[in-house]
Amino acid sequence: MLISGKELANEVKDQVRERVEKLKETYGREPHLVLILVGDDPASRTYVAGKYNDANSVGFRVTRLHLSAATTEKDLLALIDRLNGDLTTDAILVQLPLPDHINEQKIINSINPHKDVDGFHPENIAALWQRREGYVPCTPRGIIRMLDWKGIEIDGKHAVVVGRGNIVGLPVSKLLLDRNATVTLTHSRTPDLGSLTRQADILIVAAGSIGLIHGDMIKPGAIVIDVGINRNPETGKLCGDVIFEECEKVAGMITPVPGGVGPMTKACLLENTVECFIDNENRNRNSSMMTI
Ligand code: NAD
Numbered sequence: 276m277l278i279s280g281k282e283l284a285n286e287v288k289d290q291v292r293e294r295v296e297k298l299k300e301t302y303g304r305e306p307h308l309v310l311i312l313v314g315d316d317p318a319s320r321t322y323v324a325g326k327y328n329d330a331n332s333v334g335f336r337v338t339r340l341h342l343s344a345a346t347t348e349k350d351l352l353a354l355i356d357r358l359n360g361d362l363t364t365d366a367i368l369v370q371l372p373l374p375d376h377i378n379e380q381k382i383i384n385s386i387n388p389h390k391d392v393d394g395f396h397p398e399n400i401a402a403l404w405q406r407r408e409g410y411v412p413c414t415p416r417g418i419i420r421m422l423d424w425k426g427i428e429i430d431g432k433h434a435v436v437v438g439r440g441n442i443v444g445l446p447v448s449k450l451l452l453d454r455n456a457t458v459t460l461t462h463s464r465t466p467d468l469g470s471l472t473r474q475a476d477i478l479i480v481a482a483g484s485i486g487l488i489h490g491d492m493i494k495p496g497a498i499v500i501d502v503g504i505n506r507n508p509e510t511g512k513l514c515g516d517v518i519f520e521e522c523e524k525v526a527g528m529i530t531p532v533p534g535g536v537g538p539m540t541k542a543c544l545l546e547n548t549v550e551c552f553i554d555n556e557n558r559n560r561n562s563s564m565m566t567i
Pocket of ligand 1: 414437438439440441442443444450461462463464465468481482483484487502503504536538539540
């Protein structure tokens with residue numbers, strides 16, 4: 276039983292495309308997403324190209340800025356500052372990781388939280404943990420969407436999350452807690468990982484470690500969400516953290532890699548962009564009323 280993130284992502288894209296048409300009628304313009312890529316990391320180039328194509332396909336205005344790897348932190352901060360102040364820029368995404376000479380956290384902190392479409396700014400993280408309104412990071416949001424789409428009950432279930440990264444593990448744990456799951460959050464220092472993963476009704480693996488989860492680490496019938504993106508050194512193909520061939524025989528439902536969480540991450544980026552747009556339009560209107 277596959278959970279096809281690709282199929283759901285196509286549904287989400289259709290919904291966003293329809294919404295953009297209506298937004299254009301109401302506001303006279305389409306949402307504007309700015310994608311910033313610094314350097315030439317091949318994986319980052321691929322991610323940005325995918326985001327660009329998706330955003331174009333739903334009718335957004337998309338600006339792709341490709342800066343050289345030698346770009347200074349100061350110049351990048353100045354660019355973000357300009358975009359923060361630009362009334363027609365709704366959403367700003369800086370593709371991570373950044374070159375070593377740029378302080379990543381400083382860059383994240385510099386993005387206007389209302390335009391922080393990735394939901395990485397401390398204000399948005401705080402909003403998530405305090406159950407206030409804010410932007411939820413795209414991958415965790417996409418995971419919950421997939422569970423809901425498949426009618427998988429979260430309330431009262433035991434969810435085990437492997438990996439406590441800021442982008443996936445930590446925020447998805449919080450979203451699961453908010454939906455009344457009992458959550459066990461594990462990481463690289465967790466002894467005997469299998470003894471915990473075998474208890475999971477819902478297992479979410481976001482470690483970035485190829486071949487980490489074997490078939491005998493899964494409770495029969497469990498829901499397995501494989502977030503990992505790795506490249507198999509032998510075949511060169513993309514694969515997750517879960518040994519798919521072993522785990523699909525035991526799991527009740529499982530996401531493939533590719534075609535699982537990845538497409539939903541990009542789809543949720545589109546939804547977050549629409550939310551940034553509406554937020555920006557409302558703020559622009561309020562400030563022009565104050566000026567009058
Ligand atoms: P991260 O480096 O921030 O976190 C990784 C976490 O995994 C850490 O908490 C670490 O302790 C844990 N970990 C590593 N090895 C482990 C092991 N052997 N046992 C238990 N825990 C272990 O990474 P991240 O940003 O959270 O990303 C995790 C993975 O998810 C990566 O493969 C990344 O490429 C992928 N990812 C995929 C998407 C998507 O859209 N599919 C989005 C974001 C990240």
